[in-house]
Amino acid sequence: MRLLHTMLRVGDLDASLHFYTQVLGMKLLRKQDFPTGKFTLAFVGYGEESDTAVIELTHNWETSSYELGNGYGHIALGVNDVYATCETIRAAGGKIVREAGPMMHGTTVIAFVEDPDGYKIELIGCE
Template sequence: MSDGFKFLHTMIRVKDLDKSIAFYCDHLGMQLIRRKDYPSGKFTLAFVGYGNEEDNTVVELTHNWDREDDYEKGEGFGHLAIGVPDIYQTCEALEKEGLEIPRPPGPMKHGGSVIAFIKDPDGYMIELIEKK
C-alpha cells in the first residue's frame, strides 16, 4: 500500500512569520523554499527546509493574518528533530545568538544519542541530535 508514498512536510502555525523564517533559516541553516499569500483566506504559507521539496521533507509555516494570541501547543505534539555534527558547538553558538535551550546538550538519560532541545519563536520544541 505504501509503494509510491513519500513524507512531504510537517505544518506548524506561527504567530510572526518573518521571525519564524529568520529562526529556521538564520539559526538552523534552512532555506526559504517558497512563500505565498492567500488574501481571500487571510493566511500565508512559507516552506523552509534543507533542500527542494521533491527530494526532502520540509516544514510548512502557516501564518494566519488576524491571529493575535499565541497558539496552544497541546499535549499531542512533541517536537521536530534535526541532526547536527557537533551538538556542543551548535548549542554554544545558538546560545550566543540568544536562543532558549531548555535542555542543554548531553547524553540521553537511558543511554543512546547525545541530544539537546531548543525552542523556536512560537515555543515549539526542536530536538537537536548529534550525528557524527
C-alpha cells in the same frame, strides 16, 4: 507514498522565518499569500521539496499566538491519485475527514484522513 511536509502554525512569520533560516540554517523554498483566506504559507527546508521532507509554516493573519499543543497541523503524504487513495483508505477502515477535491483557496487536489488519535494526515496529488 512519501512524506512531503509537516505544518506548524506560527504567530509571527518573520520571527519564525528568521529562526528556521538564520538559526537553523534552512532555506526559504517558497512563500505565498492567500488574501481571501487571510493566511500565508512559507516552506523551509534543507533541500528541495522534490528531494526531501520540509516544514510548512502557516501564518493566519488574524492570529498572533498559539498555545503549545494546538500549533500542530498535519503530516502530508504525496500520492499519485488522491481520489483512488481515499477509496483504498476507506476500504481498509480509515476515516476520511475531508473528501478529495481542490483546496478551498487554490487548485491543488487534497484530502484529509484522521488517525486513531485524531491526528490529521493530508493527501496531496503529486501526479
